[in-house]
Amino acid sequence: MEEKDLKISIAHLYPKLLNLYGDMGNIITLKRRCEWRGIQVKIDRINSGNAIDEHDLYFIGGGQDKQQQDVADELFRNKDFLLQERDRGAVFLGICGGYQLFGHYYQLFDGNKLNGIGLMDAYTVAGKKRYIGNVTVKTDFLTPRDLVGFENHSGLTYLEGETQPIGKVVVGNGNNGSDGFEGARFKNVFGTYLHGSLLPKNPHFADYLIELALEKRYCKIIKLSKLDDDLEFMTHDSLVGKAY
Numbered sequence: 001m002e003e004k005d006l007k008i009s010i011a012h013l014y015p016k017l018l019n020l021y022g023d024m025g026n027i028i029t030l031k032r033r034c035e036w037r038g039i040q041v042k043i044d045r046i047n048s049g050n051a052i053d054e055h056d057l058y059f060i061g062g063g064q065d066k067q068q069q070d071v072a073d074e075l076f077r078n079k080d081f082l083l084q085e086r087d088r089g090a091v092f093l094g095i096c097g098g099y100q101l102f103g104h105y106y107q108l109f110d111g112n113k114l115n116g117i118g119l120m121d122a123y124t125v126a127g128k129k130r131y132i133g134n135v136t137v138k139t140d141f142l143t144p145r146d147l148v149g150f151e152n153h154s155g156l157t158y159l160e161g162e163t164q165p166i167g168k169v170v171v172g173n174g175n176n177g178s179d180g181f182e183g184a185r186f187k188n189v190f191g192t193y194l195h196g197s198l199l200p201k202n203p204h205f206a207d208y209l210i211e212l213a214l215e216k217r218y219c220k221i222i223k224l225s226k227l228d229d230d231l232e233f234m235t236h237d238s239l240v241g242k243a244y
């Protein structure tokens, strides 16, 4: 199949509530990197009260605790469907607040627990300290190996079971500022604290997610054609290892 014959469907979950620090840039990047290759992209914005139907890739951004509370109930009502989607190989990308709701719960500072949907074995507890700053992560599944972004969270996320981190923290704090890891992956579910937004400065990760989503849709490995990413990697490389 040529790329112009390919299609991909993306669900943008609760963009009116969880879209902090430019997380919308991730959807724009996924859309443009498909369109530049002639791949037909369908993006559905899923807002409160909307039913969620089958997609190849699901994206959810970050947000303040209040917005997370508004979204948690909505997500929880769709938990069984989203777990089935995970097990069918759909790709999920959650940023910060959205990432926290991928786990089993997010315990707020006042002790109240927000239900997560358990797409991955993880949990989050709000801490006293807010982690803010640039982050560099060293992965073992991307080429180049680095991911760069910006973190702003007080939640401390702990991974359990078969859930693996996305990588090791080189600069910044990551999941909880103590175990030296950032992000999480279980099957094709990815969560990370990296705002920025993440994907414009990490085109290799964007393409990795698109290839996984196409593999799920067409049940075969699909390698994307190369794009001219000189500008993207000039930005990326200028941030690797930089705290300020």
Ligand code: GLN
Residues within 6 Å of the ligand: 020, 061, 062, 063, 064, 065, 068, 095, 096, 097, 098, 152, 153, 154, 155, 156
């Ligand atoms: N409210 C969550 C926290 O403070 C998530 C913040 C975010 O999405 N940037 O940890």
